[in-house]
Amino acid sequence: MVGKKKTENKSAQQKQERKKSGDIDSPKIQTDIDHHVTKLARPKHGDTKSGKIKKEDYEKELFRLQVELVKLQEWIKHKGLKVVVVFEGRDAAGKGGVIKRITQHLNARICPVVALPAPTERENTQWYFQRFVPHLPAAGEMVLFDRSWYNRAGVERVMGFCTEEEYREFLRSCPEFERMLVRSGIILIKYWFSVSDEEQERRFQSRLVEPHKRWKLSPMDLESRSRWVEYSKAKDEMFSYTDIKQAPWYVVKSDEKKLARLNCIAHLLSMIPYEDLTPEPIELPHRHEGGGYIRPPVTDQNFIPEIYP
Numbered sequence: 001m002v003g004k005k006k007t008e009n010k011s012a013q014q015k016q017e018r019k020k021s022g023d024i025d026s027p028k029i030q031t032d033i034d035h036h037v038t039k040l041a042r043p044k045h046g047d048t049k050s051g052k053i054k055k056e057d058y059e060k061e062l063f064r065l066q067v068e069l070v071k072l073q074e075w076i077k078h079k080g081l082k083v084v085v086v087f088e089g090r091d092a093a094g095k096g097g098v099i100k101r102i103t104q105h106l107n108a109r110i111c112p113v114v115a116l117p118a119p120t121e122r123e124n125t126q127w128y129f130q131r132f133v134p135h136l137p138a139a140g141e142m143v144l145f146d147r148s149w150y151n152r153a154g155v156e157r158v159m160g161f162c163t164e165e166e167y168r169e170f171l172r173s174c175p176e177f178e179r180m181l182v183r184s185g186i187i188l189i190k191y192w193f194s195v196s197d198e199e200q201e202r203r204f205q206s207r208l209v210e211p212h213k214r215w216k217l218s219p220m221d222l223e224s225r226s227r228w229v230e231y232s233k234a235k236d237e238m239f240s241y242t243d244i245k246q247a248p249w250y251v252v253k254s255d256e257k258k259l260a261r262l263n264c265i266a267h268l269l270s271m272i273p274y275e276d277l278t279p280e281p282i283e284l285p286h287r288h289e290g291g292g293y294i295r296p297p298v299t300d301q302n303f304i305p306e307i308y309p
Contacts, residue, residue, distance in 0.1 A: 051255075051256045051259055052256065053256075053258050053259055053262075058258045058262070061262055062101060062261065062262060062265075065262065065265045065266060065269065066101070066102075066104060066105050066265075067105075068269050069102060069105065069106060069265065069268075069269065070105055070106065071274060071275075071276050071277065071278065072142075072269060072272060072274045073106050073107065073110055073111060073142065074277045074278070075272075075274035075275060075277060076110070076140060076141070076142050076272070076274075077110055077140040078140075078277055079140075080139035080140050081139070081140065081142075081187060081272070082136075082137040082138065082139060082140075082141060082184075082185055082186045082187065083137060083141070083142035083143070083186070083187045083189070083272065084136065084137060084142075084143050084145065084181065084186055084187070084188050084189070085142065085143070085144045085145065085189045085190075085191070085268065086145045086148045086150070086188070086189070086190040086191065087099060087144065087145060087146055087147070087148075087191050087193065088147060088148065088150050088154070088190070088191065088192050088193070089191075089192055089193030089194065089195065089252075089254065090193075090195055090200060090224070090231060090235075091200070091204075091218075091220070091221045091224050092195065092200050092203040092204060092207070092216075092221070093193035093194070093195040093200070093254050094193050094195065094252075094254040094257050094260050094261070095146060095147070095191075095193050096146060097257055097260075097261060098193075098252075098260065098261045098264050098265065099113055099144055099146055101261050101265065102144065102265060102268070103144065110140065110141055110142065111141070111142045111143075111144065112135075112141070112143055112144070113143075113144045113146055114132075114135045114143055114144065114145050114146065114148075115145075115146040115147065116131065116132070116135075116147075119131060128149070128152060128166070128169075128170060128173075129149055129173075129177050132145075132148065132149050136181070136186065137186065149170075149174065149177070150174075150238065150242075152166070152167065152170040153167070153170060153171065153174075153234060153237070153238035153242070154231065154234055154235070154238065155220065155224075157234045158224075158227055158230045158231055158234050159220075159223070171237070171238075171241040171242070172241075174241065174242050175241065175242055175244050178242070178244065178246065178247045179244070179246050179247075181247075182246045182247060187271070187272060188246075188247040189247075189250070189268065189271055190247055190248070190249050190250065191249075191250050191251075191252055191264060192235070192239075192249050192250070192251050192252065193252045193254040193260065194251050194252065194253055194254060195254050195255060196255050197228055199255045200225075201225070204217065204221065204225065207221075250267060252264045252267075
């Protein structure tokens with residue numbers, strides 16, 4: 001009887017915990033996403049040892065998460081939140097892929113992507129963080145940085161595009177800059193996409209042979225292939241200075257692209273509690289025809305050729 005009572009108490013406790021944690025489809029997003037991610041990483045079919053997920057399972061789960069991203073977008077707009085999400089990592093780590101899936105169904109005016117080119121000659125004379133400031137969010141916006149001010153601690157450091165003094169000053173000032181952003185009311189979330197040496201090389205080779213991906217392989221990518229250790233050292237030192245309590249780094253294992261995307265999006269959703277503001281379905285009123293108006297002939301217009309009839 002004692003054993004039965006303990007089992008019942010444990011079962012009741014588990015039910016209560018599940019009730020507290022909520023569900024990703026409920027009005028309030030769960031704050032503890034670990035169980036969901038663990039379950040997701042073990043698909044019903046396929047090779048679970050290799051971390052693969054079947055295409056149909058991936059697409060179904062991705063769409064479900066994208067629906068939640070739309071809800072998050074509307075909550076950010078409604079509450080006037082200011083969100084910055086930083087995506088960093090080695091070349092070919094998968095940053096662009098997850099950004100594309102995050103923004104696929106979002107409003108670009110509310111959720112813009114910032115991918116700045118190399119600084120101009122004038123920008124090189126400014127305060128280092130100055131060119132990023134105009135892109136910070138106003139109320140009701142979530143800005144995604146596809147690479148960011150961390151270029152100084154990564155590519156600029158490794159490739160010698162900045163001096164030792166400039167690099168050290170960045171490590172000193174970056175934590176203060178980010179604390180200032182957080183104190184101003186910005187929600188700052190930083191992701192590092194971690195890819196293995198072997199997987200990065202495989203993706204580089206893929207870019208060489210696939211015409212629609214070849215544009216992704218830049219001279220900087222080719223140079224970075226021979227500097228794996230230097231980039232590792234730069235990343236480790238960057239983390240030691242900038243992994244702060246107010247804006248910690250979150251590492252995304254990205255050797256398996258599909259799982260990396262799902263895990264990152266699920267984590268992003270867990271970082272900002274939100275409610276579902278989806279309006280109730282409505283019936284469109286009857287559309288009145290405008291009588292008496294005669295439109296000009298369509299032959300006056302220039303139509304594109306119908307190559308695909």
